[in-house]
Amino acid sequence: MVIGVVVGSVVASQKTATMDGLPLRIVRRITPEGTLTDAYMVAVDALGAADGEYVLAASGSTARQTALTDTKPVDTIIMAIVDTWQINGKTIYEKAAPETSHQ
Amino acid sequence: MVIGVVVGSVVASQKTATMDGLPLRIVRRITPEGTLTDAYMVAVDALGAADGEYVLAASGSTARQTALTDTKPVDTIIMAIVDTWQINGKTIYEKAAPETSHQ
Amino acid sequence: MVIGVVVGSVVASQKTATMDGLPLRIVRRITPEGTLTDAYMVAVDALGAADGEYVLAASGSTARQTALTDTKPVDTIIMAIVDTWQINGKTIYEKAAPETSHQ
Amino acid sequence: MVIGVVVGSVVASQKTATMDGLPLRIVRRITPEGTLTDAYMVAVDALGAADGEYVLAASGSTARQTALTDTKPVDTIIMAIVDTWQINGKTIYEKAAPETSHQ
Amino acid sequence: MVIGVVVGSVVASQKTATMDGLPLRIVRRITPEGTLTDAYMVAVDALGAADGEYVLAASGSTARQTALTDTKPVDTIIMAIVDTWQINGKTIYEKAAPETSHQ
Numbered sequence: 053m054v055i056g057v058v059v060g061s062v063v064a065s066q067k068t069a070t071m072d073g074l075p076l077r078i079v080r081r082i083t084p085e086g087t088l089t090d091a092y093m094v095a096v097d098a099l100g101a102a103d104g105e106y107v108l109a110a111s112g113s114t115a116r117q118t119a120l121t122d123t124k125p126v127d128t129i130i131m132a133i134v135d136t137w138q139i140n141g142k143t144i145y146e147k148a149a150p151e152t153s154h155q
Numbered sequence: 156m157v158i159g160v161v162v163g164s165v166v167a168s169q170k171t172a173t174m175d176g177l178p179l180r181i182v183r184r185i186t187p188e189g190t191l192t193d194a195y196m197v198a199v200d201a202l203g204a205a206d207g208e209y210v211l212a213a214s215g216s217t218a219r220q221t222a223l224t225d226t227k228p229v230d231t232i233i234m235a236i237v238d239t240w241q242i243n244g245k246t247i248y249e250k251a252a253p254e255t256s257h258q
Numbered sequence: 259m260v261i262g263v264v265v266g267s268v269v270a271s272q273k274t275a276t277m278d279g280l281p282l283r284i285v286r287r288i289t290p291e292g293t294l295t296d297a298y299m300v301a302v303d304a305l306g307a308a309d310g311e312y313v314l315a316a317s318g319s320t321a322r323q324t325a326l327t328d329t330k331p332v333d334t335i336i337m338a339i340v341d342t343w344q345i346n347g348k349t350i351y352e353k354a355a356p357e358t359s360h361q
Numbered sequence: 362m363v364i365g366v367v368v369g370s371v372v373a374s375q376k377t378a379t380m381d382g383l384p385l386r387i388v389r390r391i392t393p394e395g396t397l398t399d400a401y402m403v404a405v406d407a408l409g410a411a412d413g414e415y416v417l418a419a420s421g422s423t424a425r426q427t428a429l430t431d432t433k434p435v436d437t438i439i440m441a442i443v444d445t446w447q448i449n450g451k452t453i454y455e456k457a458a459p460e461t462s463h464q
Numbered sequence: 465m466v467i468g469v470v471v472g473s474v475v476a477s478q479k480t481a482t483m484d485g486l487p488l489r490i491v492r493r494i495t496p497e498g499t500l501t502d503a504y505m506v507a508v509d510a511l512g513a514a515d516g517e518y519v520l521a522a523s524g525s526t527a528r529q530t531a532l533t534d535t536k537p538v539d540t541i542i543m544a545i546v547d548t549w550q551i552n553g554k555t556i557y558e559k560a561a562p563e564t565s566h567q
Binding site for chain 1: 368369370371372373374375376377379380385387389399401402403404412421422424425432433434435436437
């Protein structure tokens with residue numbers, strides 16, 4: 053898997069029938085140090101990731117190992133939304149806690 | 156998947172028997188910003204994409220996950236024609252609406 | 259798939275038993291403009307391509323989707339011999355017609 | 362497979378259900394000479410490798426060929442912890458023997 | 465497949481159980497002209513190749529298409545030892561004949 057950040061979305065009305073309803077997100081790879089790279093992929097989003105969220109993307113036949121994508125022509129999938137990662141014991145990224153709702 | 160633009164076609168009369176009748180298109184990858192790159196692939200077109208159309212291409216065993224390509228020696232498929240995509244909330248590409256026919 | 263030109267052959271007498279009799283060709287990738295690149299692959303030839311012929315090569319599990327290669331340790335196959343291809347409506351390559359035999 | 366060194370971990374609470382409990386490690390590829398490269402991958406760890414350990418990682422559908430990862434959306438796995446490797450008869454790396462415990 | 469030269473070995477005592485007894489070799493890719501490149505892979509050796517021998521390596525799910533590797537977490541295999549190859553009709557490499565034993 054690779055770490056990436058969700059930067060956008062693709063809309064395609066003409067597609068193979070089995071692709072109907074699958075959200076297509078544009079993911080840019082980042083380095084483990086958190087630097088944005090030029091590599092990107094279009095992935096089916098199994099989790100409802102928002103723009104700017106850090107995710108793990110899996111490729112190849114692996115992308116079909118979910119109920120959502122089984123037997124569909126999908127070669128990349130977002131299968132995790134990253135909370136945090138660390139390199140050499142140092143936290144590189146930590147997802148901001150959702151704000152407490154006041155009610 | 157990757158975003159690409161259809162730039163041409165390949166004709167091959169000598170091919171493995173199961174390939175008969177599958178349209179072969181040349182697709183150039185583009186960056187999410189819409190810049191043409193040097194990377195290209197030859198893909199079976201499941202949708203009848205025209206020259207100049209932006210498409211999504213899937214690779215590997217994934218390319219065989221359609222009725223058209225099942226069990227055939229195909230490793231890349233056009234499985235969507237792109238209407239529009241956006242990066243960071245900005246529309247990068249929007250397919251021109253087909254002209255109204257005057258009759 | 260990628261477009262390549264057949265430039266040579268490999269002979270290997272010691273190989274896994276199921277590889278017996280499969281012709282192994284060296285294929286160099288070319289750009290859609292017809293320029294030779296440094297990328298090459300060794301492919302099983304399902305079609306009897308001659309040196310100098312332009313071919314399509316498919317990779318991965320796809321290379322096993324023929325009667326010749328089914329269940330064999332083959333990851334690249336020549337599955338088409340190219341007659342012609344065009345980019346932006348311009349013919350880049352056209353296979354020479356076989357000469358008429360005089361008899 | 363490739364040789365890499367375990368440099369960190371990823372935590373993801375939102376993931377496809379089947380991923381629960383699979384440890385996710387960040388692995389940097391190294392050259393056979395032992396030099397760290399910029400290439401990295403996020404792998405499921407089937408063996409409990411520690412930070413700094415040298416491992417072999419396998420990719421693609423291969424990553425699902427263990428009881429731990431079977432049918433899960435995993436495309437990279439740590440399937441061996443390296444004790445030693447040699448190039449041209451010269452030992453490049455040898456894992457330090459665990460210290461004898463004094464009791 | 466790619467042509468490579470066997471340059472070394474990896475020893476790993478901690479590995480997924482099904483990997484027991486599979487020899488792990490380090491293979492460096494070479495160009496069709498016979499030049500050593502920086503690309504390398506760790507492959508299961510199905511044939512008992514010696515250091516310095518030229519081999520063909522296959523990758524991906526293909527690496528599991530032998531009795532030795534079936535259902536094991538192996539993504540690269542040495543499936544042929546090269547005797548000779550030629551480019552444009554010129555022999556680039558020819559394996560030395562084994563010396564006649566004097567008895």
